[in-house]
Amino acid sequence: MATLDPVDLGDHVCWIVEPGEDTSGPARSFVADAELFGDMVLVLGDAEEAQRGPASWESLLSEVSRGTERADREGFRALRVLADLTRLAAADVRPETLARHELRLDALAADRGAILVCLYARAALTSDLVDQAAGIHPHHLGRGPIAPAFRLFNASQDRWSVSGVVDSEGAESFRTALGELLTLAPVLHLECGDLEFMDSAGLTVLARAARGLPNRRIELHHANATLRRSWSLLGFESPEIPVELKQ
Template identity: 45%
Template sequence: MRAPRTLITLDEVDTGDHVCQVLDRTDDVIDRSRAFVADGALHGDKVVIVGPALQTSSEFAQLVLDPSRLDGSLLAAVRREAANAGREGFRSLRVLHHVRPSCRAEQTGELLRSELDLEEFAADTGALVVCAYSGVGWDLSTLQQIGCLHPHYLGSRAASPAFQVYRAGQQGWAVDGIVDSDGAALFGTILCALLAQTVTVRLLCQALEFFDAAGMSALADAARYLPGRKVILEGTNETVRLAWELSGFAVPDIPVVMAP
């Protein structure tokens, strides 16, 4: 199973990693991209750079995908590139996703859905995905939320809700940490996004320490978000299961199953 970890440099990344990197004001996007391309060549990987900022740089022209000009979703585009990488003789695919802030209120929700897609893509295909967020222009709370969906982090991690959700291969989604009042709304949003894609969501909770009342309410509300959906939590500890039952959530009309 993939495990969360903090990286010092990009030299430590590996296939299947989904890395969050918050760039400093002094970081040069061109230099960062150039180093990423060189590292891909060293390991025999195909490289794709997502972001319109590099369109004017001729050295990256053949590598850039502009999200605003794609025929379909970003996920579909990188899946095609991953399939092409194998046919073209590359070891794997490397994706450098430059994410820029927007003034649109709905951007955070779109980013969460996009990062869930990229996390599943990286885990299921073995591609390496680095999401580089400029440190300028972003709301701190947005960066904190986005960090929860990256099992790998480059540099100093911004304070964020005390849990992480990441893909555990074909088994489901792993949940680490504590889901409390600070992160309950975000956890519910993530679950609703997953339930919109599949009838049953399996959460592997061996590293989940606790749900507080707000966290349990968010879980219950998300499970009832769409009809005919179910959330299965596997590997829950006795404290989590007992709190769920004593709080009155273990009832038939809440489609949540907790298992040891």
């Protein structure tokens, strides 16, 4: 998206800020729209200075959860959150940590109808962290190039949607996200109706992720003919690989 104006209930936006980019205008507009739509506002960190933010990932999740409950209790339409997460991500450079908590935030936003904008300063993060953050948000705001080309986000209570293209460029970020999701439930349901293409690197990551944890299974729903044929040609149709592709 070019601006934050179109955000709606349940949206989860990754805002990658480039060096020298002015964040004041979009941030003020996003907050001002709360009065127009009847939303409660929660600002965590200074989007203009990128110097403060949540104390920890857990405190962030707690604040957003409490905020959604308060917004509902006090009659607001929704909770509208602008959170500068640059320092959190920079303090722990493991993509797994970022993926785990951002996926939990995504599920929370979808379940409670909150609007979340997560701000990251590109210059303060490694390219791996930038890629990881972008891949696990359904929406992106920013003027610079963003990889990978896939998006993995919560579609409903027990299903996750994967869209775009999963190729060698985004395979590692995809693997990290899958690994975190597989820890949450014995069966990971992936909606693939909007998946354009998954190459051999992506399919290999999928197979290895499914085999990586005991008693876990992945189900791909609405897998197209190309995806099913590629899976078969790579020899992944095996009882040892707990992945089922469904039309």
